[in-house]
Amino acid sequence: MQVIRSIADMRAWRKTAGKIAFVPTMGNLHAGHLALVREAKQRADKVVVSIFVNRLQFGQGEDFDAYPRTYDADAEKLREAGVDALFFPDERELYPRVKQDFNVEPPHVQNELCGAFRPGHFRGVATVVSKLFNIVQPDVACFGKKDYQQLHIIRAMVDDLNMPIEIVPVDTGRADDGLALSSRNGYLTEAERAEAPRLYRNLRRIADALEAGENDYASLEKSAIDDLAANGWQVDYVEVRDADTLEIGHAGAHRLVVLAAARLGKPRLIDNIEVTR
Amino acid sequence: MQVIRSIADMRAWRKTAGKIAFVPTMGNLHAGHLALVREAKQRADKVVVSIFVNRLQFGQGEDFDAYPRTYDADAEKLREAGVDALFFPDERELYPRVKQDFNVEPPHVQNELCGAFRPGHFRGVATVVSKLFNIVQPDVACFGKKDYQQLHIIRAMVDDLNMPIEIVPVDTGRADDGLALSSRNGYLTEAERAEAPRLYRNLRRIADALEAGENDYASLEKSAIDDLAANGWQVDYVEVRDADTLEIGHAGAHRLVVLAAARLGKPRLIDNIEVTR
Numbered sequence: 001m002q003v004i005r006s007i008a009d010m011r012a013w014r015k016t017a018g019k020i021a022f023v024p025t026m027g028n029l030h031a032g033h034l035a036l037v038r039e040a041k042q043r044a045d046k047v048v049v050s051i052f053v054n055r056l057q058f059g060q061g062e063d064f065d066a067y068p069r070t071y072d073a074d075a076e077k078l079r080e081a082g083v084d085a086l087f088f089p090d091e092r093e094l095y096p097r098v099k100q101d102f103n104v105e106p107p108h109v110q111n112e113l114c115g116a117f118r119p120g121h122f123r124g125v126a127t128v129v130s131k132l133f134n135i136v137q138p139d140v141a142c143f144g145k146k147d148y149q150q151l152h153i154i155r156a157m158v159d160d161l162n163m164p165i166e167i168v169p170v171d172t173g174r175a176d177d178g179l180a181l182s183s184r185n186g187y188l189t190e191a192e193r194a195e196a197p198r199l200y201r202n203l204r205r206i207a208d209a210l211e212a213g214e215n216d217y218a219s220l221e222k223s224a225i226d227d228l229a230a231n232g233w234q235v236d237y238v239e240v241r242d243a244d245t246l247e248i249g250h251a252g253a254h255r256l257v258v259l260a261a262a263r264l265g266k267p268r269l270i271d272n273i274e275v276t277r
Numbered sequence: 278m279q280v281i282r283s284i285a286d287m288r289a290w291r292k293t294a295g296k297i298a299f300v301p302t303m304g305n306l307h308a309g310h311l312a313l314v315r316e317a318k319q320r321a322d323k324v325v326v327s328i329f330v331n332r333l334q335f336g337q338g339e340d341f342d343a344y345p346r347t348y349d350a351d352a353e354k355l356r357e358a359g360v361d362a363l364f365f366p367d368e369r370e371l372y373p374r375v376k377q378d379f380n381v382e383p384p385h386v387q388n389e390l391c392g393a394f395r396p397g398h399f400r401g402v403a404t405v406v407s408k409l410f411n412i413v414q415p416d417v418a419c420f421g422k423k424d425y426q427q428l429h430i431i432r433a434m435v436d437d438l439n440m441p442i443e444i445v446p447v448d449t450g451r452a453d454d455g456l457a458l459s460s461r462n463g464y465l466t467e468a469e470r471a472e473a474p475r476l477y478r479n480l481r482r483i484a485d486a487l488e489a490g491e492n493d494y495a496s497l498e499k500s501a502i503d504d505l506a507a508n509g510w511q512v513d514y515v516e517v518r519d520a521d522t523l524e525i526g527h528a529g530a531h532r533l534v535v536l537a538a539a540r541l542g543k544p545r546l547i548d549n550i551e552v553t554r
Contacts, residue, residue, distance in 0.1 A: 007439060011441060094439075100437065101383070101384040101433060101437045102381060102382065102383055102384065102403070102433065102434045102437040102438050103381075103382045104379060104380075104381055104382070104438075105379065105380045105381070105382040106378070106379055107378040107379065126379070127438075130438055131438055131439045134438055134439040134440045134441060135439050135441075137441060156378060156379065157379045160377065160378045160379040161379050161381075161404075161407055161408055161411055162284065162371075162408045162411040162412050163411045164288060164411060164412075164414060
């Protein structure tokens with residue numbers, strides 16, 4: 001596995017690499033990331049993974065400084081997974097003036113769901129992904145459904161700005177008890193970890209009701225919020241949305257997604273389940 | 278010369294075209310555009326010119342509907358100039374939802390100079406150029422210095438978003454009396470056309486003074502504004518700026534640019550001269 005630090009080296013490597021699949025990450029890799037890598041390997045001649053903790057997508061008071069950096073373990077996992085190139089750029093080269101001057105500005109959906117609680121987050125994501133796409137120039141890029149709103153925004157961005165890249169969504173990896181795999185799970189205490197699967201259980205209960213034909217989204221959302229709040233969670237949102245547009249799902253919609261974000265102690269966990277009915 | 282209408286055909290053509298130089302235009306081509314084409318031919322194996330009157334960069338009350346569309350004459354000129362491909366996209370394919378959802382947002386310089394008089398103009402330029410870059414995927418793109426602020430913003434965008442494209446600036450083409458070539462010159466009456474070179478003469482006078490060491494930019498600007506106003510012009514601005522940053526030039530700066538925009542009757546003319554001292 002080639003470890004590439006500079007933009008110039010990345011571009012040079014890319015020129016002779018054939019068809020490339022790309023997996024952008026912030027490191028601290030778990031089995032969910034490795035599922036992205038496996039999918040990427042099916043899609044192209046060569047797989048590039050990037051590790052870059054992107055300051056731009058963290059808000060004030062968020063965990064940018066504390067975000068786990070585990071480069072050595074990450075590189076070892078990627079080597080074992082058969083990744084061809086690891087792009088590990090220096091922040092000073094990606095943001096030479098510290099401030100990013102040009103931003104890719106997503107439409108209003110950036111301010112809903114997680115965006116309502118993390119102002120500027122999805123602008124930061126769209127901008128850094130654009131930069132990484134322009135540097136790596138992949139043919140295909142894989143994103144996890146765990147970050148459903150992010151996946152939605154990246155897909156819409158690629159379409160709307162005519163980027164020559166195919167976006168491949170990959171199913172969320174889960175622990176045996178249903179908890180979605182996430183780098184932020186590492187912040188959970190033992191007691192919180194035991195409680196954490198309640199988020200998924202509530203989403204599953206809503207998804208089952210939707211599949212059974214329930215259309216009273218508000219009361220489904222409320223019962224999940226109540227159950228979480230009663231068990232020590234601070235709930236940002238539990239919402240039923242249209243899976244394709246992320247707009248408020250209309251009664252009788254066929255493709256829905258149930259999304260939630262809630263804090264359990266310090267860590268903020270997110271999860272979602274797609275429903276087709 | 279291949280005339281290409283669809284994004285898919287453009288991408289297919291691009292795959293086998295080798296090194297590409299790209300000249301994006303809004304059509305109504307004149308000798309200034311053909312100078313861009315000549316420069317492009319020096320820089321690559323194949324030259325692509327696009328013709329697209331971009332609704333996004335016109336403000337309310339601007340001349341989008343009236344903007345001259347002269348496709349047949351344009352295509353003939355490009356054929357004679359040895360252009361390899363003419364990309365002439367359908368607006369409904371570039372803006373399928375009419376509204377562009379994702380925009381490339383330039384920094385504050387977008388609201389200065391021409392941007393102060395054309396709100397949203399440079400966002401529209403940056404966004405459509407990003408889209409065209411993503412479709413054509415050129416190695417090199419040529420832009421005229423006539424639209425100096427546009428050139429500045431495109432260069433900064435390519436740098437800041439790490440687009441894999443070399444931007445080549447091309448000198449402004451001028452009529453014998455100094456008037457910068459522009460599609461909007463076609464709007465001038467005969468009397469206005471005779472008056473029009475006054476804009477260039479004022480810029481030239483300021484540039485000469487700067488070259489001679491003058492540092493009182495405000496008084497140079499004012500004397501030009503006064504001369505233009507006294508001769509029937511409605512002046513948007515005449516400004517001395519730093520040529521590299523487009524910020525207010527400091528006294529003693531070595532690389533400056535004098536920029537102006539003014540209306541003569543209906544048409545709004547812009548021009549600029551770079552000064553190195």
